[in-house]
Amino acid sequence: MKSNLIVAKFWNPDTMMDALADIHHKGVPVYDCYTPFPVHGIEAYMDIKRTRLSIASFVFGCMGLIAALLLMAGTYSHLYNLDWWGLDFISWPMDIGGKPSLAWVDFVPIAFELTVLFAAHGMVITFFIVAKYYPGKEAKLLDDRQTDDVFVVAIDGDKIKSEKEGDLMEVLRNHGAFDVSKTA
Amino acid sequence: MHVESSVRTKLITNVNEYTQITDDIARPIEAAPNKQWMFWTIVSAIVMTMGFALIGWTLWEGIGVWGLNTEVGWGFDITNFVFWVGIGHAGTLISAVLLLFRQTWRNSINRSAEAMTIFAVLCAAIFPTIHAGRVWDLIYFGPLPNTRGTLWDNFNSPLMWDVFAISTYLTVSLVFWYLGMIPDFATLRDRFKRQGKTTASNVYGIASFGWEGSARNWSRFEIISLILAGLCTPLVLSVHSIVSMDFATSVVPGWHTTIFPPYFVAGAIFSGFGMVQTLLVIMRKVYKLENYITIEHMENMAKIVLATGSIVGLAYSTEFFIAWYSGSFFERYVFINRAFGDYWWAYFAMFSCNVITPQLYWSKAIRQNMTVTFILSIFVNIGMWFERFxxxxxxxxxxxxxxxxxNYTPTFVEIGIFIGTFGLFFTCFFLFSKFLPTINMFEVKTLLHHPRKPKGIPNGVKDDSHSHH
Structure with missing residues (x-):
């Protein structure tokens, strides 16, 4: 966690949003907010762009689709002169009642499943990496009730001129913050 | 900000504070395990152990200890597999499909329904595994280059599709469920820390991945939850469609029908909601969660059971009609034999439990009566098992x-393994209900409007939020 933060604590998400709207219009950059549940609309006041995790998911899904098609088509790679793709290690064409071997309709279910498998797991793993979450990580809290019923707004003290700090803290208090303080 | 009509029925009742939600849902976790819970968990564990012992016996002796014969090569094993997979579907429907449709009544029930999904799919996975006989060779279900001659996956086989579908479904559901619990684990971590319970706080702390509830991570969290829901929705439809193709792509009369995928999916949702009703009628009572899982929630589920039960009824009738209309002598024979032959009693149980008794849910009084709901939900479970049979x-x-x-008669080994999976299912569910947050705390908190000022906030703090409404 960053040092030198101005921390305002609210017990009502609506008042916190009013305060955020106000200081956002005053041009105060918000460092982060900590809330017990997702508060909708908060992104606009904090200049949070939409996450690109959806793009990551799409890319992983495409990888899953390609992997599935290579896996299944690779089984018949000798028959279709695809072995130069380096697929000969899985090539084992089976003749089952003389049915067509590269029956792509039969490949749809597994291609779909592997697309979903890669897209879902790839996206969630990417989320844990970008959010820097891992099992056993110690949570850095500004209030020990911020996961229960306290709504915390943190403002970067380095980006506020020291003579304006007092005014800002007063604005936050007027909006209903029950506690406004500075961290070391 | 909250924009909701004030004339709408409240989804949670008698709840005024955010911390009250945490209190109510953390209560079973904090309380010492009571005698009833101990008793039922131990009973379930004993039943589960018996089931695993009989699985051990099957593996030792071979599947000759079952009642299968050369004619009826699929019996209890595949019936139970389809039964359990179907049960799982309601969890994904509640957590994914209702999320996409912005049905906020799902918030109170999604956690337990998802838990049910995972435990049901675990039970399901047992059956095709042991049905294969030599379970140690199942490693070759995976595309594993090997030196054993012509041993390679047949990607044209629906049974192979099942392997991919079930493993994707199980792991993706598990991730979705766990991801949703991370913020709640953080809530429990901080709560136990405030209470001075360091060990409990550390355990939930490890599970919480260091969650702190920052707006940036909530923003990402919500997007990935939405995308996971978007991925799970076609996934859940594909899983039971693929299960139905185990039958539909064969040339056996009675199986070889194009109606199977939608018919199986509707049946799966029907049976899953039946099981959710069974579990929630008990859970809301035992853990005193009536303010969160209200009568309206139970009514909504009863309506889904009614709707899907009627779809299933339509499917049964369509099958019969097509058997006659096709002009195929053998198709017609199979269906008449199904309803009036040696297994008429199974067909009778199926039809009455799935089509007739759910029609009682047209009555509001019955939808609101928890005793009747419980009994009807048991009928749904019985009926859907018989459908697969x-x-x-x-x-x-x-x-x-x-x-x-x-004809086919199951042996005590098959019946015992089936009962054993109920032991596994309920052991998992009882452990879940004791040690994990059974209701999604953070999602339920979003349903609370106009919170009351919590204790410990100094007087004189300005709060004009009510002026906006």
């Missing part, structure tokens, strides 16, 4: 050569 056994027992016709 009827489809599998009646289509097989009279096949193309009348000289080979045979």
């Amino acid at each position: 009827v489809i599998i056994v009646t289509s097989l027992h009279h096949d193309f050569l009348p000289a080979r016709w045979a």
Whole structure:
């Protein structure tokens, strides 16, 4: 966690949003907010762009689709002169009642499943990496009730001129913050 | 900000504070395990152990200890597999499909329904595994380059599709469920820390991945939850469609029908909601969660059971009609034999439990009566088990050569393994209900409007939020 933060604590998400709207219009950059549940609309006041995790998911899904098609088509790679793709290690064409071997309709279910498998797991793993979450990580809290019923707004003290700090803290208090303080 | 009509029925009742939600849902976790819980968990664990012992016996002796014969090669095993997979579907429907449709009543029930999904799919996965006999060779279900000659996956086989579908479904559901619990684990971590319970706080702390509830991570969290829901919705439809193709792509009369995928999916949702009703009627009572899982929640589920039960009824009738309309002598014979042959009692149980008794839910009084709901939900579970039994056994027992016709009677081993999976299911569910947050705390908190000022906030703090409404 960053040092030198101005921390305002609210017990009502609506008042916190009013305060955020106000200081956002005053041009105060918000460092982060900590809330017990997702508060909708908060992104606009904090200049949070939409996450690109959806793009990551799409890319992983495409990888899953390609992997599935290579896996299944690779089984018949000798028959279709695809072995130069380096697929000969899985090539084992089976003749089952003389049915067509590269029956792509039969490949749809597994291609779909592997697309979903890669897209879902790839996206969630990417989320844990970008959010820097891992099992056993110690949570850095500004209030020990911020996961229960306290709504915390943190403002970067380095980006506020020291003579304006007092005014800002007063604005936050007027909006209903029950506690406004500075961290070391 | 909250924009909701004030005339709407409240989804949670008698709840005024955010911390009250945490209190109510953390209560079973904090309380010492009571005698009733201990008793039922131990009973379930004993039943589960018996089931695993009988699985051990099957593996030791071979599947000859089952009642299967050359005519009826699929019996209890595949019936139970389809039954349990179907149960799982309601969890994904509640957590994913209702999320996409912005049905906020799902918030109170999604956690337990998802838990049910995972435990049901675990039970399901047992059956095709042991049905294969030599379980140690199942490693070759995976595409594993090997030196054993012509041993490679047949990607044209629906049974192979099942392997991919079930493993994707199980792991993606598990991730979705766990991801949703991370913020709640953080809530419990900080709560136990405030209470001075360091060990409990550390355990939930490890599970919480260091969650702190920052707006940036909530923003990402919500997007990935939405995308996971978007991925799970077609996934859940594909899983039971693929399960139905185990039958539909064959040439067996009674199985070879294009109606199977939608018919199986509707049946799966029907049976899953039946099981959710069974579990929630008990859970809301035992853990005193009536303010969160209200009568309206139970009514909504009853309506889904009614709707899907009627779809299933329509499917049964359509099958019969098509058997007659097709003009195929054998198709017609199979269906008449299904309803009036040796297994008429199974068909009767299926039809009455799935089509007739759910019609009682047209009555509001019955939807609001928890005792009747509980009994009807048990009927749904029985009926849907029999549906799979009827489809599998009646289509097989009279096949193309009348000289080979045979009937099927399960042995105590098969029945014991089936009962054992109920032990596994309930052991998992009881442990879940004791040690994990059974209701999604952070999602339920979003349903609370106009919170009351919590204790410990100094007087004189300005709060004009009510002026906006």
